[in-house]
Structure formats: C-alpha cells, structure tokens
Amino acid sequence: MFKPLLFVAAIALFGITASFAPGAMPQEAAQPPAAGAVNPVKPTAHSQARARKIYGIDCAMCHGDNGDGKTDLARDMELTLKDWSDPKTLAARPNQELFSIIRSGKGKMPPEAEGRAKDDEVWNLILYIRSMARQRPAAAPTPAAAPVASN
Template sequence: MKAPDDFYNRTNPVSSTPDNIEKGRLLFQLDAQPSCVMCHGSQGDGTGGFGANLSPPPRNFTCTETMKDIPGGQLFWIIRNGSPDTGMPPFQDLQDEHIWKLILFIRSLAQ
C-alpha cells in the first residue's frame, strides 16, 4: 500500500550516526514486538523462520536494487500501519523516533 502523498516523500529527521543506527539495530533485533527478526531475519535479508511461509515474502532489506527507490516516508508508513493483506503487522506503539531509527538500520543493510 502506498503512503498518502504528503507522507510518501518524507525524509528521515533522525541523523544517520553510528549510535542511532545501533539503536535501530537493537529495536530490530530485540525490542520491537512482534520481532522483525522472525520474519525479516536477524540480518534483514528476509530469511526469518516465520517469514518462510508468507506470501508475499518479507522484504529483503539487503537488496539495494529494491530498497534504493523506496522513500523513507513509505517505509515509515508501512512500519506504522502494516501492509494490508500481507504478513507485515502494524506497529502502533513504537514512537516516531524509534521507527526512524529502525529505518536507519534497515538502510544500513543495503549497500
């Protein structure tokens, strides 16, 4: 699902420092529930055990080709609201800042 236009092109307000990326990694691998890892895999390559049975499959964040064209606002929208009719659940309880840090971590995987 595409984010609304005013949201789609939003850029990440949190700067991409090693510290913020590390906080994103901790959220991704430990703190956010249900854990991103069970579907996207601990390295974000889409190989989480639960994700293996999902169609469409969980996004592989290490695929630079796929990720480079997806704006931050779109990633934010899907993490907040989920992706309807897929396994991607909404994360309504995460603070905005935490979602942006998750995105910094996700972006750090595609290179």
C-alpha cells in the same frame, strides 16, 4: 510541507523587518512523520544501537538479521519478503512509505505500535534497514553492458 509554514509563522512572529537567519532555527524538535520524504533524524551510534535492538526483538524474526527475509517464520507464514541486502530493493521506496508500513502494518506485517518504537525510533529503524544494503557491494557495472543512448 511544515517547514515553509513554520518559517512564515516565525517571520510573522519576529516581525518582517527583523534580520532573520533561517539556518539558526532550532532543528532539535522531532518532526511529525508527515514532514516529507527526507528522513528527519540523523543517525548516531546510540540511536542506531537502539534501532538494532528494536529490530532484533520486533522485526528480525520475519525479515532476518541481515534483512534478506529468509527466515523460518517467513517460510511458515508463507510470507513474500523482499531482500533488503540487495541495494536495489529499497532504493526507490520513499522513506514516508516505509514509515507508514512500519507504523500501520501492511498485509501480514503487524503494525509497530508507538509504545514499542516512538516516531524517531521508527525513522532510525528505516536508516538501519537501509544500511543493510551497503553491507554487500553492488556488482560493478560492466562497461559493455551499459545502455547506449539512442538519441
């Protein structure tokens, strides 16, 4: 949503006639969360180590170290937690939705305040959570079970 606006603003700024390479725009600045479904951060070893640390302190007690949600606290609080180690669980959930849930909380899930994880750290948490699915290879589809197109 913001990028086209920025682009237009940049063109207005530099003059319509100036030769302008969009690819040269600096991408370093943190994007606001409303930037869309694309995760604006690129994971680095450092940022993912930080995400793992935050997750261990603020999230693992409910969601579990491996994201399967089978924790004592979840049982005690009678939480219904999804199993993120199953690749199907988060596959269809947009990043923006996950961001909102982490930042604002939902149901019995408490919000993660800015003082505990800045926006870019929340985005890295989302990458970290999604990476949990890859630790278990998806079951290989059996050719016989593949749906046959009917038309």
